[in-house]
Amino acid sequence: MSIYNEVHRLRRNGFSNSAIARKLKISRNRVIEYGKMSPDEFYLFSISLQNRSKKLDPFREEILKWLKEHPDLTGAQVFDWLAERLDVSFVAEGTVRSYVNDLREAYHIPKILSEREFSAVPELPLGQQIQVDFGQKRMPTSDGTYKRLYFIGFILASSRYKYVEWLDRPFQTTDLIRMHENAFRYFGGMTIEMVYDQDRLLAVSENAGDLIMTAEFTRYQQTRKFKVYLCRKSDPESKGYVKKRIM
Structure with missing residues (x-):
């Protein structure tokens, strides 16, 4: 009371x-x-x-x-x-x-936030890493209604070059593979590792979080031979560049 x-x-x-x-x-x-x-x-x-x-x-x-x-x-x-x-x-x-x-x-257990030390993100060498993020946005249409659009964004960690693709439906594994190839083609090559945000993968669309875990995408990743790194959940600071520049 x-x-x-x-x-x-x-x-x-x-x-x-x-x-x-x-x-x-x-x-x-x-x-x-x-x-x-x-x-x-x-x-x-x-x-x-x-x-x-x-x-x-x-x-x-x-x-x-x-x-x-x-x-x-x-x-x-x-x-x-x-x-x-x-x-x-x-x-x-x-x-x-x-x-x-x-x-x-x-x-009476107040939430006491622990201090976390931050430092500048070290510059990565060319060709080392692409960071990937998923998102969605409701956009107005010409008839006055709204439609939900889904996007995937890629950013080169070294140069900060960006590549984004949109869809008017949730992603499928074939879409994800095609968009990776388009991004590699746009950047002029493939990096050693790909970084994905667990929160976004799990939260966007019905199945975005499962796409990277499918056998089809795993075969693609093993064929391309890039490393996969999943950031910690609920921790944008472990991600870096893409959070600041795509969202």
């Missing part, structure tokens, strides 16, 4: 939802949710939470242990750990994030 009252007090004082979330160390969505509730509605809501079981309750103690040991742990990392360490695959990532936020609030 104290958090609910504080949300409304800060709102009356003109603070934005994001600012309130930072001050109270709760999610912005929670601030918005509490802001819409009357005191009576919040009381009934809090009672329902006490009586409602959640899918992740059987793993509460394990998740709490992780959060206490690693206060900077993100919801996405907890989602991965549940799958890797406890073989939990029946919940969505959003459900895990919400559950983690609830545990942080209930057990």
Whole structure:
């Protein structure tokens, strides 16, 4: 109840939802949710939470242990750990994030961000690396509706030359192979390694994340003999050039 009252007090004082979330160390969505509730509605809501079981309750103690040991742990990392360490695959990532936020609030475990040291990305030699990213964008059409377009972008790490192709449907493996060949032709050659962003591969279209893992693309990669490097999930800093220049 104290958090609910504080949300409304800060709102009356003109603070934005994001600012309130930072001050109270709760999610912005929670601030918005509490802001819409009357005191009576919040009381009934809090009672329902006490009586409602959640899918992740059987793993509460394990998740709490992780959060206490690693206060900077993100919801996405907890989602991965549940799958890797406890073989939990029946919940969505959003459900895990919400559950983690609830545990942080209930057990007063603020998210403490660890300092990460950054340095300039060293210049790579010519022909060493191409970085690849996938994306999608809703574009207006001539009849006033919108259509979703999908793209793949390639960037040479040494010269920053770029090559982009678009499709009006999700990519297939044959598209991916053809676009790689077109990029090599445009650049005038092939690099030693190709770098792909796991987040984008997994998030864009229905099957973009699976394309690089297909037997057909693996045969192509083995024929071309380039190395494949997958960046860490949720970590754009491990990618470098393509994040800054394609998106």
